Amino acid sequence: MKAILVVMDGLGDRPIKEFGNKTPLEAATRPNMNKLAERGITGIMETIGPGITPGSDVAHLAIFGLDPKEHYHGRGPIEACGAGIKLRHGDIALRGNAGTVDEKMIVKDRRAGRIDSTAELCKEIDGMKIDGIEIILKPGAWYRAALVLRGEGLSDKVTGNDGKDVNIPILQVKPTDNSREAKKTADILNKLTKITYEKWKSHPYNQKRAKEGKLPGNVLLFRAAGQYVPVPTLEERYHIKSACISGGGLYNGIGTFLGMDIIHVPGATGSYTSDFNAKTKKAMEIIKDYDFVFVHMKPTDSAGEDGNPKLKKEMIEKMDTAIGGLLKFDGLVILTADHTTPCEKKDHSYEPVPVVISGPGVRTDDVKEYGERSCVGGGLCKIKGLDLMPIITNHMGFSKKYGA
Numbered sequence: 382m383k384a385i386l387v388v389m390d391g392l393g394d395r396p397i398k399e400f401g402n403k404t405p406l407e408a409a410t411r412p413n414m415n416k417l418a419e420r421g422i423t424g425i426m427e428t429i430g431p432g433i434t435p436g437s438d439v440a441h442l443a444i445f446g447l448d449p450k451e452h453y454h455g456r457g458p459i460e461a462c463g464a465g466i467k468l469r470h471g472d473i474a475l476r477g478n479a480g481t482v483d484e485k486m487i488v489k490d491r492r493a494g495r496i497d498s499t500a501e502l503c504k505e506i507d508g509m510k511i512d513g514i515e516i517i518l519k520p521g522a523w524y525r526a527a528l529v530l531r532g533e534g535l536s537d538k539v540t541g542n543d544g545k546d547v548n549i550p551i552l553q554v555k556p557t558d559n560s561r562e563a564k565k566t567a568d569i570l571n572k573l574t575k576i577t578y579e580k581w582k583s584h585p586y587n588q589k590r591a592k593e594g595k596l597p598g599n600v601l602l603f604r605a606a607g608q609y610v611p612v613p614t615l616e617e618r619y620h621i622k623s624a625c626i627s628g629g630g631l632y633n634g635i636g637t638f639l640g641m642d643i644i645h646v647p648g649a650t651g652s653y654t655s656d657f658n659a660k661t662k663k664a665m666e667i668i669k670d671y672d673f674v675f676v677h678m679k680p681t682d683s684a685g686e687d688g689n690p691k692l693k694k695e696m697i698e699k700m701d702t703a704i705g706g707l708l709k710f711d712g713l714v715i716l717t718a719d720h721t722t723p724c725e726k727k728d729h730s731y732e733p734v735p736v737v738i739s740g741p742g743v744r745t746d747d748v749k750e751y752g753e754r755s756c757v758g759g760g761l762c763k764i765k766g767l768d769l770m771p772i773i774t775n776h777m778g779f780s781k782k783y784g785a
């Protein structure tokens with residue numbers, strides 16, 4: 382049997398006064414999600430564990446069956462995968478932004494006035510060598526870039542140069558242990574800070590921006606160093622061929638990191654105007670070629686972080702319409718989230734998220750609504766993120782009996 386897993390990022394929430402103490406999910410008109418709850422087995426899921434607030438990266442690793450304690454080496458490598466860099470074991474990867482500094486290297490804008498692309502700037506640096514180490518720099522969305530250091534004797538035990546604030550000097554990169562490798566890596570990164578400033582400050586792309594009255598992207602800010610250590614793919618662990626449909630960035634990175642094929646869908650942007658219908662339509666098209674398709678939808682999390690319950694409810698209703706396109710699928714449909722993002726907190730929180738597994742052969746329960754509280758009464762009870770893939774792949778027929 383085949384499966385389509387939909388993860389609505391940051392879907393979970395807390396009671397909202399203006400919704401009569403319902404959550405945005407409970408308040409939303411969601412006939413299709415409820416139909417799946419009625420047809421399926423429901424429960425709640427702590428993606429990491431009780432009382433632990435997960436980042437999206439570790440939550441997704443757990444949902445896909447990898448224990449982050451063992452397999453998470455920072456956000457950098459996953460972002461680099463998302464930027465399309467083919468990482469090698471031992472590469473050091475960092476998240477980057479094109480930022481704006483003044484001539485005293487004081488940070489004036491961490492995103493260079495939300496510069497629309499770093500592609501031209503990255504080209505100036507990509508492929509160069511510093512002290513024999515290859516520097517790979519590829520553009521991400523907007524002001525973002527992914528930085529990779531490749532060569533012998535490197536370490537991820539270094540800080541970044543990004544103080545995550547403005548009107549402060551750009552930070553000196555420091556080793557965080559006493560190893561020669563960390564010192565060498567910090568030295569190279571400090572040289573790179575200067576090189577990006579020298580090469581970018583008078584770059585034609587920035588001259589053009591200056592004429593338009595826009596801030597220049599004149600320095601590379603970077604953080605979250607991590608060493609790339611390959612993980613077993615979904616195919617290696619569960620013998621399933623899988624694909625990822627997302628708005629890009631981190632989520633395509635997670636897909637690539639786990640060995641999924643990345644499927645690009647026009648209009649799937651990860652923003653509030655993302656075309657959710659196009660995503661589920663594409664999932665229905667490509668499932669003939671795959672065992673498992675992962676569909677990621679981001680704006681529920683963004684609306685939570687913006688503290689906007691009305692918008693979150695609206696996004697859930699749009700996602701529900703798109704999920705309607707999966708009701709005719711003859712395999713498993715799984716709906717869940719990676720964590721809770723309460724509008725009142727404007728950040729992630731620890732509360733469990735609802736999960737439903739719907740499809741042939743599933744032992745249904747009495748739950749008829751897909752919600753944070755209704756799913757507490759479901760047949761899956763409370764599971765952990767790491768439990769999800771074993772349950773899904775067992776239903777798919779890919780798991781062997783334990784014992785005789």
Ligand code: ZN
Binds near residue numbers: 391437682719720
């Ligand atoms: Zn998330």
